[in-house]
Amino acid sequence: MQLFLDTANIQEIREGVRWGVISGVTTNPSLAAAEGIGDSGSYKAAVQEIADLLDGPISVEVVSQDAAGMIAEGREIAEWIPNPWVKIPSTAAGFEAISVLSRDGIKINQTLCFSVNQALLGAQAGSTAVSPFVGRLDDIGQEGMELVAEIVSLFRDYQIDTKVLAASIRHPLHCTLAARAGADIATVPYKILAQMAQHPLTDAGMTRFLADWEKAGSA
Numbered sequence: 001m002q003l004f005l006d007t008a009n010i011q012e013i014r015e016g017v018r019w020g021v022i023s024g025v026t027t028n029p030s031l032a033a034a035e036g037i038g039d040s041g042s043y044k045a046a047v048q049e050i051a052d053l054l055d056g057p058i059s060v061e062v063v064s065q066d067a068a069g070m071i072a073e074g075r076e077i078a079e080w081i082p083n084p085w086v087k088i089p090s091t092a093a094g095f096e097a098i099s100v101l102s103r104d105g106i107k108i109n110q111t112l113c114f115s116v117n118q119a120l121l122g123a124q125a126g127s128t129a130v131s132p133f134v135g136r137l138d139d140i141g142q143e144g145m146e147l148v149a150e151i152v153s154l155f156r157d158y159q160i161d162t163k164v165l166a167a168s169i170r171h172p173l174h175c176t177l178a179a180r181a182g183a184d185i186a187t188v189p190y191k192i193l194a195q196m197a198q199h200p201l202t203d204a205g206m207t208r209f210l211a212d213w214e215k216a217g218s219a
């Protein structure tokens with residue numbers, strides 16, 4: 001399973017790239033706004049800066065709600081960087097836009113997916129990846145990871161090439177469960193990535209090794 005970083009923070013992306021564990025980045029208007037990016041020009045500049053840091057896919061979300069607007073935005077975004085995945089929502093207008101943009105050869109990250117039916121529709125329309133939102137389903141009392149597993153199973157049964165990208169990851173266990181469910185990709189906030197690298201026994205072991213080494217040197 002590949003790991004993408006879910007952020008618009010350039011420093012977080014630099015750090016993830018330095019670790020050598022990040023294969024792509026996902027962004028959205030909320031993440032951009034959190035970094036003080038408030039217009040299309042500054043968003044484009046930020047996305048282009050991200051593209052300078054890594055070669056993998058960078059997901060950039062449209063903000064239009066109608067198909068014509070999504071298509072126009074998607075075509076524009078596709079010109080910003082060499083490796084874009086245009087994020088299109090799982091709506092009727094979104095599926096129309098996905099079908100047009102995918103025929104143009106533009107890669108699509110179908111976002112805000114909350115059902116198997118939405119995933120199937122997106123795959124038929126030409127989505128490169130479909131993003132079930134695990135945490136948001138958990139928030140309303142549903143098992144978000146069950147949706148990931150169901151989509152993975154159906155895509156495998158019918159040999160559908162669309163990738164399954166587990167999104168709305170809330171804690172490190174979500175990443176483990178997404179991998180067990182067979183997700184192709186999980187996109188995680190930087191905080192979760194850092195937590196994945198930590199374990200108290202690793203810290204204790206490092207402390208013990210250093211103490212033993214210092215003791216041997218002073219003997």
